[in-house]
Amino acid sequence: MRGVYIHVPFCKSICTYCDFCKMYKNDDLIKKYLKKLSFEVEENYLNDVIKTIYIGGGTPSCLSKNELKSLFKITKKIKLSKNYEFTFECNINDINENLLMFLKENNVNRLSIGVESFNEKLLKIMGRKNTDVAKKIKLAKSYFSNINVDLIYGLNNETMDDLDDDLKNFLKLDVPHISIYCLILEDNTILKINNYQELDSDIERQMYDRIRKVLRKNDYIHYEISNFCKKNYHSRHNMIYWNNEEYYGFGLGAGGFINNIRYENTRSINNYLKGKIRLEEEKLDEKTNMENEMILGLRKINGVSRKKFYKKYHKNIEEVFDVSKLNKNNNNYYISKKYIYVENSILTDFIDKN
Ligand code: SF4
16 A cells, blocks of 8 residues: 655744755745645556655645645545545644644644754754743643654754753653754755854764764654664554555645656645646666665665565565675664664665666
């Protein structure tokens, strides 16, 4: 079964590190956007049963109730499996009783909440301001048991003590999933334009090791480079990406993988509203598919299953790839935890060599 990703590119304010596909909230534009989104789903959704929906952004929670009603009219066109996972991304400041009730009424059963930090100094650099985080998470937990919190680390004036405080505050929330990303200074972001300097990579590495140690000590399973969860609370939607499975991508700048075609939508709102939705499409050959299986699969701490690879491609991984740099256990090839932090360079090397 496939997954569905829906992109809502609107935000109330723009964060200083953000290079996502987003724009300021504008009611007139939202109306036109949701109409076109509905058209895109009608044109491309193949009516199959779906196991996960993920509404991401931007900040989907910045939509008004009427705009959310229109959005959920679209998701109601999608057939859901019995044990589906339906994730809705929220900004912590948008969380209130009405929103939570409304999301629950519309089949949402998982929240992904952008907190990013508990530290005023670091939030200020990010161009964010949070209020009553603990109170709002407590309220959210009274409606949803499956909750992810996003945190960012690695700002250049962040100390190990700052990180420890953020982890302590996160643990106090007692939610089953955390996605924790190192700040990357992307081009065309406010921080980059203002010549903000990156933190020393050795310190970033130490911070990553500290995060893994603290979360493991608190029974969080490290299942993907940046993702940790309590048992059975991994993100089923993101696992679709890392298992190189098929999914629809709807909305501005969204990407998808359907019937062996990988595609990307335009990031231009004008083109999108004019119906020039697709930016590019690529029919994948078997070699590219097998490479993606390894590149995406090795992001998972357990790596890639040899049995599943054989079942999918009727070839053994060793026949196709030089696996000398990978670790192997009974059934999986994986990247050793001590090198997981430098995964990207290992993967580039892996693909270049093969
Ligand atoms: S980081 Fe999220 S909330 Fe901030 S501007 Fe980007 S999409 Fe919007």
